[in-house]
Amino acid sequence: MPLERAERLGFHGLMGVDRARLRGVGGPPTPHGATTVEQLTERLRLLQVWSGMSYRAVHRELVRDRAARRVPERPVLNTVYRCFRPGRARLDIDLVVDIARLLLAVGGVPEEAADEVAEQWRQTCWLVAGLASAAAIVSVADTWPADLPSFTGRHADLRRILELEGTKGWAIAGMPGVGKTRLAIRAGHLLTAAGRFTDVRLAVDLRGYDPDQPPADPNAVLEGFLRRLGVGSGQIQHVGQAERTAKYRQLLSGSNALVLLDNAASAEQVRPLLPAGPGSLVLITSRRRLPDLPSIRPLVLDVLTSDEAVGMLREAIGAVDAEPGIAAEVAELLGHLPLALAVVASRIRADPEWTLADHLERLRHHRHSLRLDSGVEVAISLSYRDLPADQQRAFRLLALHPGAGVTPHAAAALTGTDLDEAHRLLDQLTAASLMQCPTSGRYRFHDLIRTYAGGRAHDEDPAAVRRACLARLGEHYLHTAARATDLVYPHDRHRRPRVPEPATPAVELPDPAAARAWLDAERINLLAVATHLAQDDTAFAGFAAILHNHLAVTGRYADGRLLHEQVIEAARRNGDVAAEVGALVNLGELDVRTGRYEQVIDGMQRVLDLGDGPAGRDGVARALRYLGLASQLTGRYERAADYYQQALALSREAGDRIGEASGLGNLGVIYQLAGRYELAAEHHWQAMVVFEAIGAVENKARALDHLGVIEQLTGHHERAAEHHREALALFVDTGSLEGQATALDHLGVIEQLTGHYEQAGEHHRQALALSRQIGDPDDEARALNNLGDLARRTGRYGESVGHYERSLSLYRDLGDPAGQATAVNGIGEVALATGDHARALAAHAEAHMYASKIGQQPEQARACAGLGEVHHHLGEAAEAREQWQQALALYEELGVPEAGEMRARLTAR
Secondary structure: OOHHHHHHOOEOOOOOHHHHHHHOOOOOOOOOOOOOHHHHHHHHHHHHHHHOEOHHHHHHHHHHHHHHOOOOOOOOHHHHHHOOOOOOOOOOHHHHHHHHHHHHHHOOOOHHHHHHHHHHHHHHHHHHHHHHHHHOOOOEEOOOOOOOOOOOOOHHHHHHHHHOOOOOEEEEEOOOOOOHHHHHHHHHHHHHHOOOOOOEEEEEEOOOOOOOOOOOOHHHHHHHHHHHOOOOHHHOOOOOHHHHHHHHHHHHOOOOEEEEEEEEOOHHHHHHHOOOOOOOEEEEEEOOOOOOOOOOEEEEOOOOOHHHHHHHHHHHHOOOOOOHHHHHHHHHHOOOOHHHHHHHHHHHHHOOOOOHHHHHHHHHHHHOOOOOOOHHHHHHHHHHHHOOHHHHHHHHHHOOOOOOOEOHHHHHHHHOOOHHHHHHHHHHHHHOOOOEEEEOOEEEOOHHHHHHHHHHHHHHOOHHHHHHHHHHHHHHHHHHHHHHHHHHOHHHHHHOOOOOOOOOOOOOOOOHHHHHHHHHHOHHHHHHHHHHOOOOHHHHHHHHHHHHHHHHHOOOHHHHHHHHHHHHHHHHHHOOHHHHHHHHHHHHHHHHHOOOHHHHHHHHHHHHHHOHHHHHHHHHHHHHHHHHHHHHOOOOHHHHHHHHHHHHHHHHHHOOHHHHHHHHHHHHHHHHHOOOHHHHHHHHHHHHHHHHHHOOHHHHHHHHHHHHHHHHHOOOHHHHHHHHHHHHHHHHHHOOHHHHHHHHHHHHHHHHHOOOHHHHHHHHHHHHHHHHHHOOHHHHHHHHHHHHHHHHHOOOHHHHHHHHHHHHHHHHHHOOHHHHHHHHHHHHHHHHHOOOHHHHHHHHHHHHHHHHHHOOHHHHHHHHHHHHHHHHHOOOHHHHHHHHHHHHHHHHHHOOOHHHHHHHHHHHO
16 A cells, blocks of 8 residues: 555554564454454454554544445544443444444455455454343352252362362362352352351352353453442443453452352453452362463362262162162262252152152163263253153243243243242242252252253244243233333333233232332343343333333443443344434433443434434433533533523423423523522422422432532531432432432532531542442542542541542543532642642632633632632732632622622731
8 A cells, every 4th residue: 555545544653563463464353253342342453453544544534434425323533442442341333344344445455355354344243242242141249159958078179178278269170960069159158157258259150051141251240240349330331351350359459258150161251250369269160171270279070979979868868778779879870960869869859659769760761761871861851751741841941031040920921820830830840959949039940950941942842832931021021120110210101112011920019119129139130031032123122211210220321231232233223213212312311421421422413313203302302401411511511501491492392391300400500500509499499399290209309409509509508408318318219329429429518518527528438439339430520529628628638639639530531621620629729738839829720711611600719719819828919819809709699608708808808
């Protein structure tokens, strides 16, 4: 390619070693072999290096190419840049393919060949997208799994785990059914009973051999572990696997942590999940031996010895000593495998009239009819054949459930029975040791038994029967989720699809608290069922729309994003503009909550471009509100007010009371930021009245909290505290973590102003923890700034500056000039208190610049007051008086108590 074309297309020094090395591999990097979003992103980055194009050049040429092809979506630079960065949960498939085609063309690949390779990228993207959706749904625990009621044998293996000092972990390998998980769980309980590894306990099923779901994505497991360790999603979702692993290991460093990685697929899946440093122990189970794991010792389990196997039978069924030889033959026939022994022991207990010799004869006869020479299959198959027909059918159909556990209502849906019958079937299968009930009301299969049951379902039940079974399950979850969200969030039920009542038994949801508890308990199953039914675009879009509000309010932003992005992909593929708009608007709300303001602007502009036909007035009004929020939070108040006014007008025209009240509240915030407190309070009161009338409890709490802020700004501290406490109670009732963080933080400000510093610190720290937990960078920055204020007021200046600087960094990342002005003013006040006049002058001048640019009078006045203090300490009386007079004029215009303080300051001087 000619050098001038290379320069025109943005080559920037990548023509050296890296590019030369990649050029030497015989062609452009391909997506071949990528099975995760992380791997695909890395291959795209390598293709970019191979081509030699800069990110800006890729963006520029991509926009030109899409414009020439009349493609309406024109991504911003940041959207293109993120395609090359790690830590992404989902793919914009069309964008990735267009980028790959461009890089191939620029790298000299002929057009026809480039199109062919680009199609390979598309196919790999679809493969990865399908796998990633399921692989990213992972349930982790911060408690150790429940111990088994009995445990026989493995004494030498337990001693090795318990007694060997200095090891960082064990990789327990062995054939299916040999008891790997049983051993790891028992060892963990013995260790903690001895007072070891009591600081942290983490456990996850990595699904290495699940018949229906892909192995768990290590990235998703790390996110779950980090959340359990108190890290907010905002500190997780924008970083890749390496950064997550480093944070995970840092948090476990120095603690006595016990980690269970059950059912591992490979060393590659496990390696990022290993703790580092002394003090922690990891127990890994896998059917494969896992070599090359640093500081992890292998422990390969064989089947039980004959004595151990007979001992297990003795403990399970009682007296076998009268027929020791027969008991040994039974154990031998079952391959001395614990799982098989447990299943057969249940069968023996169920037939007390039969002698042990009768059972042995039966086992011998049955084994000859099996396809596999396996003790486990002997046991499972024999137990299955002994079941009555209704239990056999239930056994097969329950194995089709794609989630983490089966409830009686889900079992009723799968089997098409009533609730009493479902309870009976589950209890009978559990009594036969074909299912387990580790927690009350939730049943599950061992993975081997699930594999067998699923195989029987595919052999014995026609595809139409299996489809009908899963359709009933989907209808059960969709309808129950719709009922639950209507109870918890009645005010916006008009935005969710109506779901017809299924024929399956209904879950009792007597009140919002019960509905909320069901949504929380079934979250993993809801996501799993939705993903499993993803080929039904209508059902999947229904799940996404119904679950949106609950996922948003409870801070499950990554789950919501996963659903909405998949709906958008399917909608664009099918040309379903209405579904695309609905998902875009919901995704816009999540992007606002997580500070992704450029993505908000891109998505909402797309909604407006599509018009109010597919979007409807409500969709357009919501898009305008989210554009207003993105503008407001980046300091563009006039533009935000214009968007809010447009949204309010549309909502009023449509008779949408929730939209109208939301618009009033949005405008109230703008008036508050501009220092027009009376007008702001009027808007928030109006909004609160509407929210209360329509049952929008969380929204009412938010209006109360805003009124509390206005009371605080105007010096009415007692009334402010009352508003914040009432708002906090409502946020707790609704489970709104973001609302709780906000109210706690504002309550802490009142406590600072009234001298209750200990309570203020506790509330600010709670707000900080909650904001980090849900990944809300704006709330996190505010809490850090308030902690900086508290430390400054109590003379802890070094700590104060640290909080201010971390807050400032977040506000800069968000592009929020109002937040930056607040943090920099705080830094200036600390600098003045510590005698650093030069830094104080610079900081207050910088804060004044930020505040003046956006018309944020409170911080503008604060900056003038600070500048006056610095000039006064420097002996520059005229300059000090001038700044104080500017501050006084601003405070008087605002009508706040600081005006009196400033007037007294001027009089005294």
